[in-house]
Amino acid sequence: MRARVFVTLKPSVFDPQGRTIAEALHSLGYQNVEDVRQGKYFELDLATTETATARALAAEVADKVLANPVIESYRIEVD
Amino acid sequence: MRFGVIVFPGSNCDEDAYYAAKDVFGQEAEYLWHKDTDLKGADVLILPGGFAHGDYLRTGAMARFSPIMGPVRAFAGRGGPVLGICNGFQILLESGLLPGAMLRNRGLKYRCEHVHLRVEQTDTPFTRVAHAGQVLRIPIGHGEGNYFAPVDTLKTIEANRQVVLRYTDPNGVVSDEWNPNGSVNAIAAVCNERRNVVGMMPHPERACEPLLGGVDGRVIFESVLSALTSGGSKGPALQMAGQ
Numbered sequence: 262m263r264a265r266v267f268v269t270l271k272p273s274v275f276d277p278q279g280r281t282i283a284e285a286l287h288s289l290g291y292q293n294v295e296d297v298r299q300g301k302y303f304e305l306d307l308a309t310t311e312t313a314t315a316r317a318l319a320a321e322v323a324d325k326v327l328a329n330p331v332i333e334s335y336r337i338e339v340d
Numbered sequence: 341m342r343f344g345v346i347v348f349p350g351s352n353c354d355e356d357a358y359y360a361a362k363d364v365f366g367q368e369a370e371y372l373w374h375k376d377t378d379l380k381g382a383d384v385l386i387l388p389g390g391f392a393h394g395d396y397l398r399t400g401a402m403a404r405f406s407p408i409m410g411p412v413r414a415f416a417g418r419g420g421p422v423l424g425i426c427n428g429f430q431i432l433l434e435s436g437l438l439p440g441a442m443l444r445n446r447g448l449k450y451r452c453e454h455v456h457l458r459v460e461q462t463d464t465p466f467t468r469v470a471h472a473g474q475v476l477r478i479p480i481g482h483g484e485g486n487y488f489a490p491v492d493t494l495k496t497i498e499a500n501r502q503v504v505l506r507y508t509d510p511n512g513v514v515s516d517e518w519n520p521n522g523s524v525n526a527i528a529a530v531c532n533e534r535r536n537v538v539g540m541m542p543h544p545e546r547a548c549e550p551l552l553g554g555v556d557g558r559v560i561f562e563s564v565l566s567a568l569t570s571g572g573s574k575g576p577a578l579q580m581a582g583q
Contacts, residue, residue, distance in 0.1 A: 270443075274488060277444050277522075301397075329398055329434065331441035332488055 262307050264319035265338045268328045269300035303327055315339045341568045342368040344382025346412070346428075348403050349374065353389035353425065353545065360545040361386075365561050374406035384421045384465075384564050385412060387428025389481070389543060399442055399484045400430035409435060421465040421564050422537045426482055429529075429539030438530055438539045439497055440489035446522025450483040454553070455520055457505040457528050457542060458512040464504055464531045465567035466538045466560050475512040476505070476556040478542040480520060485541040487523035487530075497530060504538055505529035 270276045276298050283297040305322065307315045319337045328335045343361035347354045354371065362369040370380045374392075379385070393402035403409070409431075416422050416437055424432040432438045445451060459467055459474040470476070489497065497503060505528040509518040514526045521541075529540035544557030 273490075274443065275446075275522075277446055277448050277486075281448055326397070326401070329401070329441050331433075331490065331493075332443065 262309055262312065262315040262339060264305040264307055264315050266303040266305065266319055266323050266327055266335055267300060267337075268303070268323070268333050268335045269298050270332055271334050274332050301327075312339050341383045341565060342370065342381055344370050344372045344379050344385045346372045346385060346387050346408055347374060348390065348392035348406060348431075350392045350394050351388050351390035351427070353427075353543065356543070356545045357386045357388045357425065360548045360557075360561060364548045364558075365565065367565070372408055374403070374408045377407050377411050379411050379415060382415075383568050384423070385415060386545075387412075387422070387424040387431050388545075389426030389428060392427055392431060395427070395484075398434065400427060400432075400434040403431040404435045413437065416532070416537050419534065419536050421567060423466055423560070423564070424537075424539040425543055425545065426480075426485075426541055429541055430484065432537060432539045437537050438532055439493050439502070440487055440527075440530065442484045443486040443488050443522075444484050445482070445486050445520070448483075450481070451485070451520045452479070452481040453520070454479050455528070455542060456508050456510050456512070456518065458508045458514070459504070460506055461501050461504045461531070461535075464535045464538050465564050466540075467504055468563045469566050470559045470563065473512060474559075475508060475510065476542075476547075476559065477510075477554050478544055478547045478557050479553070480542045482521070482541055485521040485523065487521075487527045487541075489524060494524060498525070500533055502531050502533065502535075503527050503529070504531050505540060505542070 279297040279299040323335045457476045459470045506526040531538045544560035547557030
């Protein structure tokens with residue numbers, strides 16, 4: 262199965278890169294883009310056919326390595 | 341005293357730290373390759389600056405898994421003095437040996453300049469011969485030195501007096517203008533609860549000789565030499581560290 266892991270800074274953590282991108286978009290006239298948060302995206306190929314197992318494995322990997330729980334949170338999609 | 345300087349693939353201040361220990365202070369020094377698990381009898385460990393493992397994923401994130409980090413953790417657990425400088429600080433954060441995390445600098449720029457630092461705590465092995473409130477002028481060079489800790493963690497480390505250095509103006513006054521990277525509470529260095537592990541973004545090894553523009557970094561090395569040779573009333577008992 263494939264798991265997709267999206268890692269972003271927690272809402273309480275200032276994201277200077279996202280802010281800079283948002284300001285760049287505003288300077289291009291995209292005033293309707295109110296804010297931007299930059300993150301990371303991972304695709305994991307997993308040797309399992311069980312959705313629950315895949316999700317648990319992806320979460321474990323995200324907790325241990327892909328995300329730093331001090332500053333980041335993550336979201337997982339499995340298919 | 342024997343300094344162990346840990347070398348990760350991508351470390352680039354390892355030679356500076358080694359030079360400071362060996363040539364400036366006349367101590368024994370050993371490079372410790374990240375794949376080794378032998379600390380070669382080191383009395384003090386330095387995790388130097390650089391870009392360990394290319395800083396892939398996050399700064400310091402991959403270095404945490406290097407084989408040497410097991411013995412480093414055990415050494416720290418025995419009370420041995422460990423200093424992380426710049427990238428070494430980031431590695432100690434990712435390893436969980438120090439609290440908090442690093443974000444991109446507030447202004448997104450890599451900052452390479454001299455900064456002023458106020459010594460907040462003198463009961464760590466790396467600040468014990470400094471005096472509280474002393475202002476040090478030491479260079480930084482980093483893109484991700486914006487120290488962050490969640491509110492609860494921040495309260496704890498302030499209450500425990502774990503903030504060792506703060507960015508200030510030349511008179512030792514904290515202000516936003518003199519904070520080079522946006523670090524919360526102007527934090528430039530922290531220690532663990534036991535106070536034997538210290539991480540700092542500025543580079544003391546680059547400020548040990550007048551030729552390099554200043555000698556204020558010497559106090560960091562002189563402190564650990566004092567801690568290791570005299571023990572004394574300040575800080576943890578370090579004599580046991582190497583055993």
